[in-house]
Amino acid sequence: TGSSRPQRMLKAVQKNATKGDPESVISAIDYYCRHKEWAMNVGDEKGLILDSVLTEVNPSTALELGTYCGYSTVRIARLLSPGSKLITVEFNPAFAAVARQIIAYAGLQDKVTLVEGPSGDLIPKMKARFGIKSFDFVFLDHWKDRYVPDTKLLEDCGLVSEGSVLLADNVICPGAPEYLKYVRNSPRYESRYYKSNLEYTKVEDGLEKSVFLG
Ligand SMILES: O=C(NCCc1nnc(-c2ccc3[nH]cnc3c2)[nH]1)c1cc(-c2ccc(F)cc2)cc(O)c1O
Numbered sequence: 001t002g003s004s005r006p007q008r009m010l011k012a013v014q015k016n017a018t019k020g021d022p023e024s025v026i027s028a029i030d031y032y033c034r035h036k037e038w039a040m041n042v043g044d045e046k047g048l049i050l051d052s053v054l055t056e057v058n059p060s061t062a063l064e065l066g067t068y069c070g071y072s073t074v075r076i077a078r079l080l081s082p083g084s085k086l087i088t089v090e091f092n093p094a095f096a097a098v099a100r101q102i103i104a105y106a107g108l109q110d111k112v113t114l115v116e117g118p119s120g121d122l123i124p125k126m127k128a129r130f131g132i133k134s135f136d137f138v139f140l141d142h143w144k145d146r147y148v149p150d151t152k153l154l155e156d157c158g159l160v161s162e163g164s165v166l167l168a169d170n171v172i173c174p175g176a177p178e179y180l181k182y183v184r185n186s187p188r189y190e191s192r193y194y195k196s197n198l199e200y201t202k203v204e205d206g207l208e209k210s211v212f213l214g
């Protein structure tokens, strides 16, 4: 059988990026996905918004739901201060296998813990398994119908506290309408929409940043 899209993306990184250089890994993936083969990375345009929110929050503990090939994992981990940790959750073993290699190629494996499995099962185990008190930053980029249940789960497990920042990808395309209703109508969140475009396209998409008020 032939290679998969994630495997071809990995090959492009190994061919065009410099080992240990996260910026070159990000550029290699963006080039490949813009000019060769589209893929569902957050991308360069929304990636700049992710970078700016991350820099503002400067999280000690961060969670990513939906690793895919590790593009946003690398974008997040490269901006973390020394000693800060990123936990990323991936459901699909084939995606996880590629992501591990891309994260390692960027030299960021010491800042990242990739856990495989359904987010709904893993979130309640985070405190016990990783000694997490709460997450300062959560990037939601997994199945769009999991955004609401997993946000409620994070609240119920005490994994978000006053000031925790949730940043959700794809709130317009493919869309997460229930999530937008949830965070925008809840008195416990202060939300703001960052208008952008679907990765590598001219189609509108955006990120929703929601600060948990406790
Ligand atoms: O489906 C997406 N992303 C999700 C992948 C994933 N990677 N890992 C998971 C996971 C991880 C733990 C989980 N636990 C339970 N479900 C889980 C699902 N899900 C997605 C889709 C598009 C897209 C737009 C327009 C199109 F025409 C086609 C596609 C764009 C994007 O930026 C996306 O992020």
Ligand SMILES: [Mg+2]
Pocket (backbone or CB within 6 Å): 040, 041, 042, 141, 169, 170
């Ligand atoms: Mg996305």
